Amino acid sequence: MPDTLQDVLLPPDLEKQLASNTNLPSLPVIAVKIIEASKDPDVTLREVASIISADPAISAKLLKIANSPLYSQRRAINNLREALTLLGFNAALTIALSFSLFHSLKVKGHSKCNHDNYWKRSILSAQIARLLGQRFRLSKLEDLFLVGLLQDIGILALENLTPPPYFNYDKMCIKHTERISLERSTLKLEHSCVGAWLLESWNFPPTIVNAVLHSHSLSNHIQVQDKTDSQFHLCLSFSGTLADMWLEENPNELFQSTLEAAGLALNIDADEFSQLVSDINKEMLVISALFDVNFDDEIKQGGILEEAREVTLLRSIHFIKQTEHDQRQIENIAEQVKEITKENQLDYLTKVYNRKHFERLLEEEYENANVNRWPLSIAFIDIDNFKEINDTHGHLVGDKIIVAIADFFSDNIRQTDILARYGGDEFILMLPGSTSHIAEEALRRLIKLLSTSMQINVDDEILTPTVSVGLASHMDINTFDDVESFIRAADKALYKAKAAGRNCLAVY
Structure with a gap:
């Protein structure tokens, strides 16, 4: 197998056929724009959002995937901007490109073979490659998904030639391994080479082109830059082998050989393989909904899963013999740990986040803003004349007002915003993705709403907290070197608001 596409020499007649064939798949306009944007290191949020929002269907798909179990978050994603913030530039562009290519090529496809089966294998391979990438803790999971989706696109290119160059119409519906054997014997190459040629003609990045080129080889001799590249290649190369277990007529027959191959190629044991099969079954429902492809063959899935469970049973008999009482103890302990973890994140009085957990979240959002060049705003919120309220009415009334202020802001901020009690009568609010102008408008509205709507009755006296x-x-009118200077800036703005007479907003 050649190391790069430059080393590939397609047979002259075949290359001529491909270059002149008008039936070959073509890229939709939005896909061309996405590829161009992915190559631009200076691409902006506005530009990415403009490209993707031009296609309402892809925008909707991006929102759907951002809210899917594949990207489970602590908050709902309500608009395209938030989805782009969560996913990041590169991931969002890659996912959008995957949806665009799938929709365009599937609609335009007119292969003589089982077209649905082709796309089922492509989508399954893509999701399996991504799952394997998660196991190796790889960062470019969406690249894995995209290459997994495109690794067999050479089949579409070859089958759209008239006549197909390597076998007759009555042999079109054959197994994937048989297809590759025929290609090697007749064309002296595989459809992965043709797929790489096609992607290069579409101006895809060289990393994607070369990944497709080597997608059908488990060889360890392929030149890679580091361990991460090697793991990326293994995840991709093995994804199709795993996908075939769901698509063959007798998937259980493939189970043992695939298990052995997984042990050699991926260094996973029977228990891990069983878990992988289970994860694939679960995510199949998610991915089928995202791509509108039917994976309803529950008998095959069930057979594979039962085989996996049998292996797990034999390998883990000491766990299965565990008594019901012990199992309940483990579950109780796990629930206690979960509750303790939750309690450690919340302020005991107001039940909003505490300062320690907020600072951890702020570090994450600050890093995300730096990487993706997103705006990020924070605001200190201080209850006016709180010491006077405490001295006059007592600490119980003071606590009541602190809780009321926390409830007010919790009820009136976006789901993506994060409120925490910073200490005493002081709160801090984080607004991811909000520019200074957007945050200022929202906060002025809330200050006014609070001052006109909140009334607390204390011994027949009406208190109106402000x-x-x-x-x-950050990453807007100012850019801060670190989180500490970011927080200090908001604190300085708070003192400015107090000096201006309170019940108002000041901007740093």
Whole structure:
């Protein structure tokens, strides 16, 4: 197998056929724009959002995948901007490209063979490659998905030639391994070479082109730059082998050989393989909904899963013999740990996040803003004249007002915003993806709403709490070197608001 596409020499007649064939798949306009954007290191949020929002169907798919179990988050994603923030530039572009290519090529496809089976294998391979990438903790999971989806696109190219160059019409519906054997014997190459040629003609990045070129080889001799590249290649190369277990008529017959191959190629044992099969079954429902492809053959899936469970049973008999009482103890302990973890994240009085957990979340969002060049705003919120309220009415009334302020902001901020009690009568609010202008408008509205709507009855006296707010924004009108200076800026703005007479907002 050649190391790069430059080393590939397609037979002259075949290359001529491919280059002149008008029936070959073509890229939709949005796919061309996405490929161009993915190559631009200076691409902006506005540009990415503009490209993707031009196709409402892809925008909807991107929102759907951002809210799917594949990207389970602590908050719902409600718009394209939030989805782009969560996924990141490169991942969002790659996912959008996957949806665009799938929809365009599937609709235009007119292969003589089982077209549905082709796309089932492509989607399964893509999701399996991504799952394997998660196991190796690889960062480019969406690249794995895209290459998994495109690794057999050479088949579409070859089958759209008239006549097909390597076998007759009555032999079109054959197994994948048999197809490759025929290609090697008649064309002296595989459809992965043709697929790489096609992707290069579409101006795909060289990394994607070369990944497709080597997608059908488990050889360890392929030149890679580092261990991560090697693992990326293994995940991709093995994805189709695993996908075939769901598509063959007798999947259980493939189980043992695939298990052995997984042990050699991926260094996973029977228990891990069983878990992998289970994960694939679970995610099949998610991915079928995202791509509108029917994977309803529950008998095959069940047979494979039962085989996997049998192996797990034999390998893990000491766990299965565990008594019901012990199992309940484990579940109780796990539930206690979960509750303790949750309690450690929340403020005991207000039940919003505490300062320690907020600072951990802020570090993550700050890094995300730096990597993706997204705006990020934070605001200190201080209850006006709180010491006077405590001295006059007592600490119980003070606590009641602190809780009321926490409830007010929790009820009136976006699901993507994060509120925490910073200490005493002071709160801090994080607004991911919000520019200074957007955050300022929202906070001024909340200050006004609070001052006109909140009334607390204390011994027949009506208290109307107000707040002062200090706002700072990162990757917008200011850029801060670290989280500490970002927080100090918001704190300075808060003191400015207090000096201006309270019940108002100041911007750093």
